[in-house]
Amino acid sequence: MPSGLQFKHWFKAAFLAAAIGAPASAAPTVAGLDFCADQYVLAFADRADIVALSPDATSPNSFYRTRAGGLPVVRGGAEEILMLRPDVLVRSWSGSVSMDARFDRVGITAYQPPYAFNFEANLKNFGSVATLLGYEAEGKALMANYMARYRALKAAAPISLKAVYMTPSGYTAGRGSSVDDIIRLAGLEPIAEDLGLNGWGPLPLEQLVMTPPDVVIGSFFEDGAVHVSNWSSGRHTVFRDLVKDVPSIMVPSGLMSCGGAFTVDAAEYIRAEIKRLGLMPQAVASAPKSLEGGR
Amino acid sequence: MNGLHISGLSVTLGDKAILRDVSFTVEPGQVVGLIGANGAGKSTALKAVLGIVEPTAGNIRIGEQDVAALSPRERAKKLSYVPQGAPVHWPLTVERLVGLGRTPHLTPWQDISAADEAIVQRVLIETDSWHLRDRLATTLSGGERSRVLLARTMAVGAPFMLADEPTASLDPLHQLQVMDIMRGQASCGAGVLLVLHDLSFALRYCDRLVLLHGGGVLASGTPADVLTDAHLETAFGVKVARWSDGGEQFLAPHAAKGV
Amino acid sequence: MIRKLQQNGWLLNASLLGALLLVALMSGMFGQVDLDMGQMAAAVFGPADSPEAIIVRELRLPRVLLAILAGASLGYSGAALQGLLRNPLADPGVIGVSASASLGAVIAIYMGLAALSPVAIPVLAMAGAFASTAILMLLASRDASVLTLILAGIGISSLATAAIALVMNFTSNPVTVQEMVMWMLGSLENRTFDDLTLAGPFIVAGWLVMMGVGQGLNALSLGEDAAHTLGIDLKRLRWRVVLGTALSVGATVSVCGAVGFVGLVVPHMVRAMIGYEPRRLLLPSAFLGAILMMLADILTRLPIGHGQLRLGVVMAIIGAPVFLYIVFKTRESMR
Numbered sequence: 001m002p003s004g005l006q007f008k009h010w011f012k013a014a015f016l017a018a019a020i021g022a023p024a025s026a027a028p029t030v031a032g033l034d035f036c037a038d039q040y041v042l043a044f045a046d047r048a049d050i051v052a053l054s055p056d057a058t059s060p061n062s063f064y065r066t067r068a069g070g071l072p073v074v075r076g077g078a079e080e081i082l083m084l085r086p087d088v089l090v091r092s093w094s095g096s097v098s099m100d101a102r103f104d105r106v107g108i109t110a111y112q113p114p115y116a117f118n119f120e121a122n123l124k125n126f127g128s129v130a131t132l133l134g135y136e137a138e139g140k141a142l143m144a145n146y147m148a149r150y151r152a153l154k155a156a157a158p159i160s161l162k163a164v165y166m167t168p169s170g171y172t173a174g175r176g177s178s179v180d181d182i183i184r185l186a187g188l189e190p191i192a193e194d195l196g197l198n199g200w201g202p203l204p205l206e207q208l209v210m211t212p213p214d215v216v217i218g219s220f221f222e223d224g225a226v227h228v229s230n231w232s233s234g235r236h237t238v239f240r241d242l243v244k245d246v247p248s249i250m251v252p253s254g255l256m257s258c259g260g261a262f263t264v265d266a267a268e269y270i271r272a273e274i275k276r277l278g279l280m281p282q283a284v285a286s287a288p289k290s291l292e293g294g295r
Numbered sequence: 296m297n298g299l300h301i302s303g304l305s306v307t308l309g310d311k312a313i314l315r316d317v318s319f320t321v322e323p324g325q326v327v328g329l330i331g332a333n334g335a336g337k338s339t340a341l342k343a344v345l346g347i348v349e350p351t352a353g354n355i356r357i358g359e360q361d362v363a364a365l366s367p368r369e370r371a372k373k374l375s376y377v378p379q380g381a382p383v384h385w386p387l388t389v390e391r392l393v394g395l396g397r398t399p400h401l402t403p404w405q406d407i408s409a410a411d412e413a414i415v416q417r418v419l420i421e422t423d424s425w426h427l428r429d430r431l432a433t434t435l436s437g438g439e440r441s442r443v444l445l446a447r448t449m450a451v452g453a454p455f456m457l458a459d460e461p462t463a464s465l466d467p468l469h470q471l472q473v474m475d476i477m478r479g480q481a482s483c484g485a486g487v488l489l490v491l492h493d494l495s496f497a498l499r500y501c502d503r504l505v506l507l508h509g510g511g512v513l514a515s516g517t518p519a520d521v522l523t524d525a526h527l528e529t530a531f532g533v534k535v536a537r538w539s540d541g542g543e544q545f546l547a548p549h550a551a552k553g554v
Numbered sequence: 555m556i557r558k559l560q561q562n563g564w565l566l567n568a569s570l571l572g573a574l575l576l577v578a579l580m581s582g583m584f585g586q587v588d589l590d591m592g593q594m595a596a597a598v599f600g601p602a603d604s605p606e607a608i609i610v611r612e613l614r615l616p617r618v619l620l621a622i623l624a625g626a627s628l629g630y631s632g633a634a635l636q637g638l639l640r641n642p643l644a645d646p647g648v649i650g651v652s653a654s655a656s657l658g659a660v661i662a663i664y665m666g667l668a669a670l671s672p673v674a675i676p677v678l679a680m681a682g683a684f685a686s687t688a689i690l691m692l693l694a695s696r697d698a699s700v701l702t703l704i705l706a707g708i709g710i711s712s713l714a715t716a717a718i719a720l721v722m723n724f725t726s727n728p729v730t731v732q733e734m735v736m737w738m739l740g741s742l743e744n745r746t747f748d749d750l751t752l753a754g755p756f757i758v759a760g761w762l763v764m765m766g767v768g769q770g771l772n773a774l775s776l777g778e779d780a781a782h783t784l785g786i787d788l789k790r791l792r793w794r795v796v797l798g799t800a801l802s803v804g805a806t807v808s809v810c811g812a813v814g815f816v817g818l819v820v821p822h823m824v825r826a827m828i829g830y831e832p833r834r835l836l837l838p839s840a841f842l843g844a845i846l847m848m849l850a851d852i853l854t855r856l857p858i859g860h861g862q863l864r865l866g867v868v869m870a871i872i873g874a875p876v877f878l879y880i881v882f883k884t885r886e887s888m889r
Contacts, residue, residue, distance in 0.1 A: 169730055170744070205744070206586040206613055209605045229733045230663060236744045238612050345783050371785030382777045384640040385830040398773050399785040403766045447776070451784070 027134045028087035028109075031074065035062050036092035036258040040113065040129040042067045044138055051086040054094075063254040063262050082106055090129060092258070115259070119150060119181070122261050149264050153185050159274060159281060161214040163188040164203070168221055170232030172203045178260030183217065185267035186274075203233040208242060215279065216248040217270065219256040249273045297358025298322040299344075299374075299455050299486055304353035306336070306343050313339045315510045317353070319503075321486040323454060326477060328497045328518075329490045331507035332531050337490040338379065340507070341457050344488075345376050357455070371399035375451040377458035379490075381444050386431040389443050393419060396450025415450055422446040422476060438469035445476060455486045462493065474500045494535070495545050498522055506530055528552050563834050566827060570841035574622070577848045581618045582610055584855045616745045621847040623750075623757050624742075624810050627802035629843020630836055631795075632817020633824070634764055637771030637832030638795045641703055642822065642880055646803045647814035649690050649703065650710030651683045655807035656737045657714040657721075658682025662808075664725045676753050680804030686710045687796045739866020740813030742851050753805040760802025767794050768833030775832065813866055815873020816843050822880060846872075 030045050032038035035056035042050075042057070042064035050071050057068035074080045078099055081089055089103055089110045100110040111132055113125035123143045130139020163186075165179050166172050173179035174197030175190075183190045192198075195207045233239050255266035274280055299321040306314040313336045321327045329337045342348040344355055346362075355362040357373055365373070375396075383392065396418075397411040407415070419425045422442040427435065435443060441461065448456060458477070462470040474496055481487050481502075491497045497504055497518060504521040506514045508530040514521045527535050536549040583594060589606060597610035628646060635644040646652045658678035661667070667674040693706045715738060722734050736743075770791040773781035782788055806813075817839075824838045850868045 169732070202743075204586045206609050209608050209613070210587055229730065231733065231736050231741055231743045233744050235746075236613070237746045237748065238608060342779070345779075347779050347782050366785075367782075367787050368785035371783055374783065376780060376783035378777060378779045381780060383775060384777070385775045385832065387775060387829070387831055391831060392775070395772060395776060395784065398769060401769070403769045444776075 028132075030088045030090065030133055031081060031084060031086040032057065033074070033078075033081065033089060033091035034094040035059065036261070037090040037094070038068065039063050039258060039261060040090050040092075040126065041133075043126060043142065044130045044133050044135040047071065049133075051084050052080070060253045061257045063257070063265070065254065078102075081108065088132060090132075116261070119260070119263055122259075122263065123147065125261070146264050149268065150185070153187070153264065153267050153271070156187055156271070157281075158189075159187045159271075159279070161188055161274070161279065162191045162194070162211070163215045163217050164191045164208065164213040165217045165219075166203050166234060167219065168232065168234065169229045170203050170234050171200055172197065173200055174198045178263065179256065181260060182256070182263050182266045182270070185263060186270040187267075188215070188270070188274075203239075205233045205236060205238055209238065212242055213246060215274070216243050216246055217251060218248060219251045220253050221250055247277050247279060249277075299488070300354075300356045301340075301344060302354045302356070304340065304343055304355070305351045306339050306348060307351045308339075308348075312510055314343070314507075317507070317510075317512055319505045319512065319515055321455060321488050323484055323486045324481050325502045326481045326487045326489065326500055328501035328504045329488060329507065330492075330494070330497050330504060330521075330530075331513075335507040335530075336510055337507055338459050341376075341459055341488065341490060345374055345457060346370060368399050371451070371453075373453050373455060375448045375453035375456050377445055377448045377456070377461050379459035379463060383432045383440075383444075386433040388428065389424065389430050389432055389435070390415060390419070390428040392432045393424075393443060393447045393450050396447040399451060399453075414452065415446075418446040418449040421449065421479070423472070438465055438472075441465055441469060441473060442476075445473060449476075449480065453485070455488065456480055457488045459490045460492060461489065462491075462496065470496075494522065494527075495547060498544055498546055522546065563828065566824075567837055567841065570838055570845070574841050574845050574848075577845050577852075578618050578622065581621070581848045581852055582614050584852045585609065585614055586855070586857075612747070616747050616750055617742050617851060618848060619750055620745050620753075620810065621742055621851045622844040623754060624806040624813065625816060625844035625847025626840040627757055627760065627806045627843070628813065628816035628847070629820040629839040629841070630761065630764065631799040631803050632843070633821040633832070633835040633839035634767055634771065634795045635799060635817065636821055637767075637774060637835070638792065639703060640774060642884060643704060643818065643877070645815065645817035646683075646799060647711075647812065647816075648818060648877070649707035650686045650714060651690075651799060651803055652807050652812035652814060653711040653714035653718075653738070654682040654686035655679040655804040656682070656812040657717050658804070659808040660718050660721050660737055664721055672748075672752055676756050676805045676808040679808035680756060680800050682714070683804035683807070684796070684800035686714070687800055691792060691796060736864065736866070737811045739864055739870065740807075740811035741865050742810055742854075743865075745809065749809040753809045756805035757802045760798045760800070760805065763794055763801060764798030767791060767798075768836050771832035771836075811866065813847070813869055815869050815877065816846055818880070819873050819876045820846060822876060 027046060027049050029049050029051045030041050031050070031052040032041040032054055034054050038053045038057040039062065041053065052072045052074040053068055055073050055075055056062060057071070057073065058065050062068060074084070078095065081103070085106065086108060089108050091110060091112050095110065095112070100112070103110040111129070113128060114121070116122040116125055123146055127139045127143050130136060130142065163183050164172060165183065172192065174192035176199055180190050180192060191208075191211065191213050194211050195204060197204070228234055249270055251266055251269055255262050255269055301320070302318045304314055304317040305312070317340060319327070329340060331337050339348060343350045343353075344362075362370060362374070393415050394407050394411065397407050397414065400411070401407065416425070419428055422445055424439065424442050424446055427439055427443065432440070432443065445461060448458070461473050461477070465473065470493075477487050477489060478500055489501070491501070501518055503516065504518050505512060506521050506526055513530055514526050524535065527533060531548070532552045533548040534550045534552060535546045537544065537546045539545070583589065587609060589597065589609070593606045594610065596604065597606035600607060602611065632645045635646065635649065636642055656679070658681050659675050662674040662678040667678065689710060690703070690706055693702060718737060719734065770781065770786045773784045773786045776784075778788060820843045821835050821839045824835050824842060828834055828838065850865055850872070853868050854863045854865050
């Protein structure tokens with residue numbers, strides 16, 4: 001159920017959409033200020049209407065990076081946006097409220113989807129941006145598709161394997177984090193539960209030794225893009241021995257970024273990998289086909 | 296033991312020639328005073344003999360032994376030094392401080408032995424500092440400090456002791472005490488080379504004097520030979536007054552030259 | 555009299571050594587996982603493959619050993635530097651040696667030299683330490699004032715820190731700020747036996763070079779001229795302290811980062827126990843430094859920090875007030 005705040009934002013998006021995109025044929029021009037905002041833009045907008053994206057739109061962290069190829073890119077930040085004058089500017093973690101006011105004076109509608117605490121909230125954000133850009137139908141379709149796949153994952157048989165998540169800096173994510181949600185949605189048992197880990201923190205090697213994991217889930221390790229910290233637990237010989245004979249799943253960064261926006265895609269990826277590695281304990285009904293996803 | 300012979304000592308610091316061809320001798324049992332105006336090179340001469348400053352030319356021998364050929368430790372056993380205005384950087388006890396004088400006789404790993412302790416005790420008594428032995432060196436008065444640092448030098452037991460103005464900034468009583476100690480050292484067979492400012496002391500306590508002027512030796516010999524009116528006018532630019540008291544000779548600067 | 559003090563010296567060293575072993579033992583007992591005495595015994599004497607054995611022997615033991623090597627190096631070199639510079643505020647951190655060593659290590663790691671050979675890391679760290687100490691010797695020759703020394707140290711430290719930030723910013727792979735902070739403040743997290751074998755030989759070499767400087771440092775209490783006339787080769791003395799510090803502290807920093815204040819705090823504490831004679835501070839400072847390092851490391855492993863408490867921060871919280879206290883106490887002599 002959307003909370004009062006969510007409803008307010010949805011209403012605002014609809015109102016804005018009505019205010020700008022009156023003729024259905026003339027969709028508003030749109031720009032994205034950071035790569036999480038880019039995802040919303042790339043999910044719906046027509047290529048011709050995209051005025052500019054952030055430089056990270058084509059980076060491994062971007063879910064829809066294949067769609068972003070060839071599109072113009074903003075390097076000059078807010079100043080360049082002011083000159084480019086898109087109808088709508090979508091922003092996520094960049095920019096500020098005061099800057100929004102300035103955009104407004106020039107006729108640019110700046111929209112920041114609210115912070116999403118869970119899966120439903122994430123879906124709502126997709127819907128809001130879709131409506132804002134005049135693609136309400138597409139937005140609803142996307143939401144329905146994700147919902148169906150979500151339910152399928154929830155209904156799928158659990159995989160009783162203990163999974164631990166880690167990043168190159170030797171950090172792991174515990175209860176309450178979006179990563180934790182992804183692991184649970186995939187049907188795995190997060191080892192954070194056994195170790196009593198909450199939120200983000202360094203990987204506790206000693207505890208891992210006492211309760212070793214069955215599978216390691218890593219992300220942000222894409223070659224060339226990352227640096228293993230000199231003090232990371234991943235560097236320790238004990239860790240290497242621990243995971244030497246443990247299967248690992250490297251999840252593409254694009255699936256893990258942006259606060260769980262692609263939780264379903266990530267969970268599906270993990271499940272598919274578990275199956276491919278032959279670790280699936282029993283036959284699982286295949287999930288409905290997703291809309292063209294940007295992997 | 297043979298004498299300390301300084302021959303043709305020259306020292307140039309930077310582009311300034313401080314000493315030019317200075318020669319003199321200190322025999323065991325003698326007190327030799329090095330006098331001269333400020334900047335005449337007295338302290339430099341001492342430091343050159345000790346190796347603190349590198350001589351540009353010249354030769355320093357003890358008997359037939361060339362001092363420059365000695366290891367730092369051997370040299371330290373033969374030439375001991377009382378620096379001017381010597382600092383004490385840490386609050387050590389007087390006893391430990393004086394004990395540092397035994398360093399040349401110890402290997403880097405040895406600490407002082409019972410025999411060394413006996414020597415320390417002796418020099419503390421000789422300098423009237425035995426009652427100060429547990430005091431921290433930084434809490435001593437000026438006079439006490441001078442005596443203690445002197446004791447430190449005496450603890451080395453070197454045949455030659457070189458002191459740079461050991462009576463500077465001391466009150467009259469302590470000045471006399473220090474000079475008596477110097478004389479006492481000579482009586483025991485050491486050769487003492489002193490840099491002095493006080494001309495009366497030079498006259499009274501020294502067996503021989505070396506008067507430096509303009510980087511060279513203006514006069515050298517007995518105090519009577521050296522402390523003539525002519526020499527004093529040239530070297531110090533002063534006229535002196537002379538008098539006797541109880542069989543001792545005294546002199547003091549009296550007026551600037553030309554007045 | 556002197557005999558009594560000598561005995562005290564032996565007594566102090568023996569007690570400190572005993573305390574060191576005790577703390578080392580204690581150190582093995584602390585961590586994320588609670589092990590009772592039975593498990594500890596099994597870990598030490600039992601087979602090497604049990605989880606308890608892995609935890610104690612491979613996770614905790616390298617850390618403890620490294621803490622001992624690092625703490626001893628920092629403590630000893632702090633005492634030696636203070637003796638050489640006749641200044642109770644000298645310490646590898648304060649005079650910029652640790653930061654420079656950090657810079658060397660950072661250059662080796664983030665500019666790819668470590669990929670050629672892992673030995674590049676301690677070697678460049680030692681080179682950095684050596685360069686900064688040499689600069690300091692030039693500036694601090696002939697009884698330079700305390701102020702000159704501290705200011706020179708600040709300058710060197712700041713330059714090294716800025717250079718570290720620069721190098722880490724310009725690497726092709728993004729580096730977290732946190733990693734940089736670990737280099738600046740020091741950490742013993744996730745140290746392995748590889749780190750020990752890499753840095754250990756250099757650390758021990760540094761100790762060997764610095765052994766036996768005690769007599770010379772004592773003589774220096776009387777000033778450079780008097781020390782010279784007591785038979786001390788001043789040049790050699792300076793070289794030994796500088797080189798020994800560069801080797802032991804440099805290699806330490808290359809695996810632990812720049813842990814500060816140990817070389818400052820520890821000789822100060824030893825002076826309170828045994829007096830000011832520079833020579834007698836050396837070995838006790840090594841022992842006490844090791845103990846302090848281990849205690850600080852234990853603190854970081856206690857659950858109170860949630861695994862986020864850093865060694866360098868703990869050391870700074872202890873050390874900075876002590877630094878200020880020493881300044882306060884000796885402010886008269888600073889003018």
